[in-house]
Amino acid sequence: MFSDKVRIFSGSSNPLLAEAIGEQLGVSLGKIKLSRFKSGEIYVHYEETIRNCDVFLVQSFSHPINDHFVELLVMIDAAKRASARTINLIVPYYGYARQERKAAPREPISAKMVSDVLTTVGAHRIITLDLHAPAIQGFFNIPVDHLTALDLLSDYLKAKDIKNPVVVSPDAGRASTAEKLANYLNAPFAIMIKKRPAHNQSVITHVIGDVQGQTPIIIEDLIDTGTTIVNVVEGLKERGAEDVFVCATHPLFSGPALQRLDHPNIREVVVTDSIFLPEVASERFKVISVAPMLAEATRIIIEGGSISTLFKNAGV
Secondary structure (H helix, E strand, O other), X not given: OOOOOEEEEEXXXXXXXXXXXXXXXXXXXXXXXXXXXXXXXXXXXXXXXXXXXEEEEEOOOOOOHHHHXXXXXXXXXXXXXXXXXXXXXXXXXXXXXXOOOOOOXXXXXXXXXXXXHHHHHOOOEEXXXXXXXXXXXXXXXXXXXXXXXXXXXXXXXXXXXOOOEEEEEOOHHHHHHXXXXXXXXXXXXXXXXXXXXXXXXXXXXXXXXOOOOOEEEEEEEEEOOOHHHHHHHHHHHHOOOOOEEEEEEEEOOOOOHHHHHOOOOEXXXXXXXXXXXXXXXXXXXXXXXXXXXXXXXXXXXXXXXXXXXXXXOOOO
16 A cells, blocks of 8 residues: 555545545545635645645536636645655646637737746646646646546447437547547547637537438537537437437536526436536436545555556547
8 A cells, every 4th residue: 555655635626536545545535624714715734734735636627617726726835845756636627728729819828827827836746637738738847647438438328229320529628538539439430610709609600520320429628508419409409319428527507508508409418427416306316436546546656657557548
């Protein structure tokens, strides 16, 4: 088992996932006090020694993202000042990742800003899952272990034995992921062409590929408001497709997303627990845990080895 110099602590974003990671590793979560002053300022206190320890902090950048981001920064700073040997971040969902480039003049590249802040405050390594843009790894000057839930999702779908499947990329940016999933399922794939008149809005203009009479499997990295997914589902139905499976790693589910996705033409919404999801009444939603994968990645980092062994395709 691990040295007593390994400590795992949970932020407030997803304590259930942190507990599951600890259980997989046979390690109890460390004791930490997280609270807020009346002004809203965040207070952190490690209630056990972490001097010369390898500390792992579990925090997703879920809603309220800015609170969880600042909380993680304060956790890092407290660990650094408590003489932790290394500070390793397990950030299943890396927020601000959709702002990874300038799409218009005078815009920020917020994903780069977040990486700079995490590194400057004192992080030594980050473990994350299905970045919106894989190139974000290059924003860091510390090791980044970029994992993917694609194997978990594909195994689940293969066990469903879906008739006449076609994997659908909702935009050109997901085409590579859709092709990988299609190859594993031995299915064709299609690409939706859309335009975005505003944030969280999209209009389907074309579909490249045959979907008529097929069962579409939409693959995304995240689902935010659900508006885009519903537009894609309705666009596929208009073109003669059967009811749809929707898969995504990160269930942001902002606003009325859960109600939107409880759609008569969606057979299942398959997501992971990278973001804490309260229990939903509809059986349409299926949650797959990423805790075993994150735990095994943590084990490899502690003991040594290759992260690529976690995946079917070692090139992932």
